Amino acid sequence: MRQVTVIGAGKIGATMASFLQGSGNYRVTLMDRDAAALDRLDLSPEIERAVVDIGQGLAADRLGGQFAVLSAAPFQLTRTVARAAAEAGVHYLDLTEDVASTRDVRALADGAPTAFIPQCGLAPGFVSIAAHDIAQRFDSLDTIRLRVGALPLFPANALGYNLTWSTDGLINEYIEPCEAIVGGRRATVPAMDGYETLGVHGVTYEAFNTSGGLGSLCETYDGKVRELNYRTMRYPGHAAIMKVLLSDLRLAERRHILHDIFTHALPTTPQDVVVISVIVTGHRNGRSEQETLARSIPAQEFMGAHRTAIQLTTAGAICATLDLLGEGKIPNHGFVRQEDISLEAFLANRFGRVYRAN
Structure with a gap:
């Protein structure tokens, strides 16, 4: 079972944590600065909740032993999370649409032994x-x-x-x-x-x-x-x-x-x-x-609960990408473009199937 950390306990981050824990293949830590918000979430008790204010920095040792970190944090925090992933030597995925912070992620990915896969949501994604x-x-x-x-x-x-x-x-x-x-x-x-x-x-x-x-x-x-x-x-x-x-x-x-x-x-x-x-x-x-x-x-209903369309498509996309990374179906080091992901493999995935034609 792979250990992963999800940064950001908003609607999308909480959905990502729920999908991954519910799959049975991941042990999930959900990280957010708001302790009360974490406590209010109706999520599996198997999801570990950690109160960390990423705005004040993220120490690499908080990611030690993880397979990957998935960022659903505001785009302003992209650089902070990506830098901690690089220092910890773990795979990095995010949902950002921000062009400038993605350039920073790409710079961190240069020569990295782990994968840096930004923009893993709906669009881009x-x-x-x-x-x-x-x-x-x-x-x-x-x-x-x-x-x-x-x-x-x-x-x-x-x-x-x-x-x-x-x-x-x-x-x-x-x-x-x-x-x-x-x-x-x-x-x-x-x-x-x-x-x-x-x-x-x-x-x-x-x-x-x-x-x-x-x-x-x-x-x-x-x-x-x-x-x-x-x-x-x-x-x-x-x-x-x-x-x-x-x-x-x-x-x-x-x-x-x-x-x-x-x-x-x-x-x-x-x-x-x-x-x-x-x-x-x-x-x-x-x-x-x-x-x-x-x-x-x-x-619609998905994995036992009502999900909004934006939750389905955004959380579904990044979770599918994580699965494909673990299965060796996309590159596992350096900067990975969305174009490096096979549409056929994506749609065949248990999370990516939300995008299949009805």
Whole structure:
């Protein structure tokens, strides 16, 4: 039985701990700074709970003897956890979408005897795996377009939105610059630009640039594709209101105020859906073709409990990656890209199966 540590006891971190302990193959320590929050969690008593304020640092000896550390901590703590993993000589996986901290993880991975696998969630994460798999089936590529939405099933406000995951992470992706390939060249484009509408399974959504969703795809496909971008999907009308908040009222400069507004005005919901559209165009056998992977994954029962769609897809993805690492199906040292993971192996995994087509 492998020992692993999960950092962060929020909704996703607690779900990760529950999945891994429930699998019967891992002995889990769940680490968080909030003792009361740890005590309130309805989790197996076999999960060890440790009160550690990662913001004050993480000593490598806290990870001694572990197979891996999985970070579900806020993106600001990515460097701290990754550095402790490097010093302890354990495998490292995270869920961050933050581009800058991922660069730091990559630097730590250089020459490391253990694997450093950042961005193991939904986007980046599964969509990177799916896009790479589809792209390999073309003789030459033209465009790769990734679209993802984590949405309420029953929108009931003007934003058409409920909080489903990290508020800080949401704000970060709405504000920070976005990587893309434009006209065959790597570029940085503004968040909230690139507005479009699209349909998935008969529902119309709007989409716009947000930061971090591409992972390492820009590097992988530099010089190989004319256009590569990632956009977040929302119900129509969301982008216009967000632009008022971020630009006209300049709340992009006062993130703490935006955080308070979202936290106090937008309720959470257990009734959500994750919508995915990965569209690749290019040439095969001399013909221009398009191939699309589309999924609509609702909240549902999984491993004996109700899970929200964002819990299923995010915790499921990183747990699947951990399994594949332990099974020797992905590289076990240095920096590991999501593109290094086989889609077939991922979907065959007990956790990755939440992404299978219905």
